Amino acid sequence: MNNESMGRVALAGLSLAANARVMASSIEREGVGTVHRDEATNVLDADERGQIEGQWLKIPALCKDRSISVDPRVVTGESIGAELAAIHASLDGEPVLA
């Protein structure tokens, strides 16, 4: 197996959604290869010039990164408070409290 085919083995078949982008970006950033996207199949393929060995990428749970640290729970009757009430009223031309 020559080096170029090793590169193809590494990326062929990985969809963009399956996080091949990390390796693709890494290859491109270091200038050791070029990455192609097959528009029909939405998979990445790479030509590389021999410096890396092919390995499958696994990136877990990327979509969880920007989570919100609030558990949904009942929140009722939160008071607005005088300061915020004044801020809302200022849209009507009322002065905001000092």
Place this chain on the structure above:
Amino acid sequence: MNDLITWVPSAAEIQQLRERLADCGEVMPFSEDIQFAAKIASLGMQRETGTLNDEMARFLFDANSGQVINRDSLRADLVMYRGAVGVRVWSLATNRIEIRCPGIRPLLHPRFSVDGQGEIHQLVIFPESVYQFLATQGVEPVIVKSWAQNTIFGGFHPSTNFYQTNMWELSNNDTRRFSRLVAARQVPFLGTHDFVAHIAGTDGSRWEKLQERGNVVRDILDKYFETIQNPSITSLVLPYVAGVLLDDLAQPPSYDDETRSIPLDLVCAELAKGSIDPRERRVLTKFPEHYEKLIDLARFKGVGDVRRLASGYVRTMVEELLGFSVLIK
């Protein structure tokens, strides 16, 4: 005069906003041009509403059934009132909305959102009022140009997770920018994530420590990357982890949370040591498995577990980054 007016921006108006944004500095405080900033923030929230990127939807419940409102039923439009631009969100499935996230309700315009019985029938939010609320807490909302260009004006498609934020944030080294914002007591306001996770419930008195953390992360990253223009993806992973943890700590329910701050300090220590040399050219072939373990530990375990395990996880992540990457000679 006393009613909301629906504002449907024309293609020319959208183009004007896009061009105005292109002329901005990278970080534009709302105070610089409140009307423009309010339009950008409102547009961001309106476009996300009801889509996969709607981070407010899971906190909106049908007060009749007690069930979370199906996001497909959520609608949003832009509104104007006495010159102020805002966003209105409502549901086709119910006119009694219950919000199960603290801090949102006080930011709704009461007259347009809540009826005489205290029932929320729609959510009307004016970024101008949000800006004034944050000012009372000593925090400033900002538009971050490149983030707005990537999201609000970034080829939006409502049925896909178009932001693809994770890889984008990682390769753009966004933690550096985010830490600068935190250090300056600034919060981005571009969409539902910023509004729900970072703005609702803001407590300025608890920003003292957060601001200090922002300073520390900023200084460490400035020194780590110093003059390096294009660091390897491998060297960007630890800064990315720091950014995820700092983003968590910048959310009101997690202010000062030790389960996040302990791992953040450990990651910062590795960066300060230069465990991954950012000057080296390394191709990353596999993402470190201890990334997810560390984030899960920080978010879902108690402080005792974190104290016991976090150090080993961070150290192993560094070893994985070195082992999973190939050094280019």
